Amino acid sequence: MNELAISAQGLTKQFKTRGGMVTAVENLSLRVTPGETYGLIGPDGAGKSTATRVILGLLTRTAGESSILGFDSMADSYEIRERVGYIAQQNVLPADLTVMENMRFFAGVQCVSAEAQKKRIPELLAFAGLSNFTNRLAGRLSGGMKKKLALACSLIHEPQVVMLDEPTLGVDPVSRREFWSLLGDLRAEKGLTIFVCTPYMDEAERCTQIGLLYGGKLIAAGTPTQIKGLLPGHLLEFTPAQFAAAQQRITGMEGVLELQTYGEKLHVFVDDVGARKAQIEMALAAEGIAHDDLREIEVRMEEAFISLVQQQTEKVGV
Amino acid sequence: MPKSLRRLAALIRKEVTQLLRDRRGLAYMLGLPLLQLFLYAYAVNTSVYHIPTAIVDQSRDRKSREFVQALVNSQYFNATLQLENGAEVMTAIDKGQVRAGVIIPPHFAADTDRGSATVLMMLDGSDSASVSSGYSAAALVAQSYASHLATEQVQRKGIRTSALAGASALPITTSTRVLYNPDMIDIWFLLPGLAGLILQTLAVQQAALIIVRERELGTIEQILITPTRPLELVLSKMIPLLALCLLTMGVVVGIGVFWFGVPFQGSFFLYFWLTLLFIASSLGLGLLFSNRARTQKQAQQQALLTMMFGLLLGGMIYPRSAMPAIPRFIGDLLPMTYFVRASRTIFTKGVGLRFVWTDMLALAIYTVVVVLLAARNFKKRLD
Ligand SMILES: Nc1ncnc2c1ncn2[C@@H]1O[C@H](COP(=O)(O)OP(=O)(O)OP(=O)(O)O)[C@@H](O)[C@H]1O
Ligand SMILES: [Mg+2]
Numbered sequence: 026m027n028e029l030a031i032s033a034q035g036l037t038k039q040f041k042t043r044g045g046m047v048t049a050v051e052n053l054s055l056r057v058t059p060g061e062t063y064g065l066i067g068p069d070g071a072g073k074s075t076a077t078r079v080i081l082g083l084l085t086r087t088a089g090e091s092s093i094l095g096f097d098s099m100a101d102s103y104e105i106r107e108r109v110g111y112i113a114q115q116n117v118l119p120a121d122l123t124v125m126e127n128m129r130f131f132a133g134v135q136c137v138s139a140e141a142q143k144k145r146i147p148e149l150l151a152f153a154g155l156s157n158f159t160n161r162l163a164g165r166l167s168g169g170m171k172k173k174l175a176l177a178c179s180l181i182h183e184p185q186v187v188m189l190d191e192p193t194l195g196v197d198p199v200s201r202r203e204f205w206s207l208l209g210d211l212r213a214e215k216g217l218t219i220f221v222c223t224p225y226m227d228e229a230e231r232c233t234q235i236g237l238l239y240g241g242k243l244i245a246a247g248t249p250t251q252i253k254g255l256l257p258g259h260l261l262e263f264t265p266a267q268f269a270a271a272q273q274r275i276t277g278m279e280g281v282l283e284l285q286t287y288g289e290k291l292h293v294f295v296d297d298v299g300a301r302k303a304q305i306e307m308a309l310a311a312e313g314i315a316h317d318d319l320r321e322i323e324v325r326m327e328e329a330f331i332s333l334v335q336q337q338t339e340k341v342g343v
Numbered sequence: 344m345p346k347s348l349r350r351l352a353a354l355i356r357k358e359v360t361q362l363l364r365d366r367r368g369l370a371y372m373l374g375l376p377l378l379q380l381f382l383y384a385y386a387v388n389t390s391v392y393h394i395p396t397a398i399v400d401q402s403r404d405r406k407s408r409e410f411v412q413a414l415v416n417s418q419y420f421n422a423t424l425q426l427e428n429g430a431e432v433m434t435a436i437d438k439g440q441v442r443a444g445v446i447i448p449p450h451f452a453a454d455t456d457r458g459s460a461t462v463l464m465m466l467d468g469s470d471s472a473s474v475s476s477g478y479s480a481a482a483l484v485a486q487s488y489a490s491h492l493a494t495e496q497v498q499r500k501g502i503r504t505s506a507l508a509g510a511s512a513l514p515i516t517t518s519t520r521v522l523y524n525p526d527m528i529d530i531w532f533l534l535p536g537l538a539g540l541i542l543q544t545l546a547v548q549q550a551a552l553i554i555v556r557e558r559e560l561g562t563i564e565q566i567l568i569t570p571t572r573p574l575e576l577v578l579s580k581m582i583p584l585l586a587l588c589l590l591t592m593g594v595v596v597g598i599g600v601f602w603f604g605v606p607f608q609g610s611f612f613l614y615f616w617l618t619l620l621f622i623a624s625s626l627g628l629g630l631l632f633s634n635r636a637r638t639q640k641q642a643q644q645q646a647l648l649t650m651m652f653g654l655l656l657g658g659m660i661y662p663r664s665a666m667p668a669i670p671r672f673i674g675d676l677l678p679m680t681y682f683v684r685a686s687r688t689i690f691t692k693g694v695g696l697r698f699v700w701t702d703m704l705a706l707a708i709y710t711v712v713v714v715l716l717a718a719r720n721f722k723k724r725l726d
Contacts, residue, residue, distance in 0.1 A: 117565040133353020134569040
């Protein structure tokens with residue numbers, strides 16, 4: 026048996042559309058070891074869902090290889106389906122079944138024995154905080170509760186791997202936090218391998234390994250710290266009064282590696298904080314641009330991601 | 344219990360819960376067939392004119408000759424043969440020389456004057472159109488000619504004859520229903536076929552939508568990710584619908600028998616099995632459409648086409664014997680064709696398995712083939 030929980034090599038998926046072939050995932054390679062929480066991070070349309078579905082065998086692949094727990098995504102579909110839990114991006118639990126009926130249904134199709142169901146269903150409902158809603162129709166649950174029900178249903182057969190496609194989409198911040206703490210419990214208690222797709226950078230920080238997906242391609246992979254470490258230099262943040270003018274002035278200045286906009290703020294990557302901070306302040310003063318303090322801040326996943334995407338597009342542009 | 348059966352049980356329980364929870368869908372499934380039944384019953388007129396008819400005039404008086412003339416004048420009958428007795432008429436019908444026979448017993452004129460005249464009408468039960476038109480026409484003529492023709496005596500006699508002969512032999516009666524709406528009698532002959540058309544339409548349509556709908560909604564994804572096999576999924580969609588369609592069929596036939604007074608001559612047990620096979624094969628066909636279609640619209644169109652073919656080619660209205668080879672072959676591809684023939688035989692002739700087993704076997708084979716095809720065509724993936 027393969028020691029990898031999930032693996033993909035050179036995975037490519039193209040869709041035939043009226044406008045021709047669309048490449049949704051291109052030459053994707055990734056390795057997820059058991060017990061890891063792997064985050065596939067990327068903006069809308071990056072190909073996260075497509076990659077997940079191809080790995081699960083829900084879509085055919087155009088090229089490459091992929092497997093879960095050593096089972097090939099295409100050839101061993103049923104072995105995979107017995108051992109993996111999945112929450113699709115669109116909430117697709119039968120809305121006209123109650124919470125309990127949903128749990129029973131998924132337990133039934135996964136052939137969970139009656140005794141095991143008696144024990145596990147109440148446990149999972151309590152875990153998901155749904156014990157008081159067993160008779161409510163799934164369609165009448167709040168967004169966060171729907172996702173928790175989906176999680177509970179996907180765990181009913183005690184899978185070794187769960188794959189969650191944007192599990193916090195359309196969920197309020199409090200419920201998002203709750204959901205992630207449930208995932209944390211699962212990893213700690215059961216050693217579950219979790220594969221999660223998300224566009225939220227703050228969620229990426231909670232993963233042990235991440236892959237950044239952009240335009241169907243994996244542009245970086247590693248631990249969150251490693252990814253952030255890929256960035257050159259240090260990060261300065263400030264809010265100028267004349268945004269466009271400040272942006273124009275600073276671009277291309279000596280020692281400025283990269284400039285990102287962040288709402289009303291400017292994020293400036295510099296090679297040396299001490300030297301460049303004074304230099305920028307002087308330049309702005311010369312132009313008569315008022316601004317608040319320039320401060321050095323910790324690089325977050327968000328800045329790292331934007332930076333990596335910019336590098337990528339520059340490479341393609343050249 | 345094998346895993347496959349456990350999964351099937353879980354899937355069926357889910358389908359049943361969802362079906363029962365969808366009140367509007369249920370009302371539609373039970374209501375639409377009844378609407379169709381009443382519409383067809385009151386609106387369809389399948390009159391056939393100039394039915395070749397054998398005449399047995401045992402009375403040979405002025406009134407009997409007038410009666411025969413009135414039948415011919417009605418345009419519904421052509422007096423093509425003169426015979427001696429009922430047995431000869433039966434033979435002529437069996438040989439296909441005539442489609443109907445009119446037997447006027449001795450002393451017709453005298454009996455008419457006394458108000459107790461009886462005329463026996465024999466009609467070829469295998470040709471619903473002639474039977475229904477002939478019956479209504481004869482009933483009308485009988486009424487206009489001698490409005491107080493006796494009924495009971497004749498009815499008993501008629502039933503005896505039909506049991507004896509195996510071919511439909513129907514009395515001329517002057518029941519109030521005939522008096523107010525002569526064409527209503529069509530339903531007697533239409534019902535066994537009409538039930539087939541209505542149920543095939545319902546079964547194919549419901550089944551055709553059921554899987555492709557989940558595909559369009561996206562709910563199929565969460566089912567596909569379970570270890571459910573295609574055949575299990577197909578059967579789980581089919582079995583609850585089968586129960587529902589059987590119920591609907593029971594209601595349709597029940598209304599036909601108790602409301603429209605259609606006589607049911609055969610064995611209910613046999614009829615149940617015939618119906619079961621027929622509905623199973625229709626559902627299988629619908630599921631095959633559902634698994635091949637990309638959108639609900641496509642599936643709906645295929646279901647509609649099946650209904651049209653069923654109406655025209657299934658033998659309910661137009662006799663299949665008169666069809667050219669290609670339409671007849673298309674008819675052979677419809678479950679309805681087998682059902683209509685067998686249904687009529689059981690309904691009106693009251694004969695046993697011996698006469699309908701070929702059609703039932705055909706439906707059984709049809710069901711197996713089409714369900715396996717549906718499972719094969721089920722897409723295990725999203726693309
Ligand atoms: N069935 C399909 N047919 C054609 N193109 C498709 C299909 N599914 C996805 N695509 C295209 O593939 C690309 C990747 O889509 P995908 O849904 O995998 O992205 P995603 O990262 O999951 O985005 P989102 O955050 O919006 O869910 C998109 O450009 C999309 O339009
Ligand atoms: Mg997606």
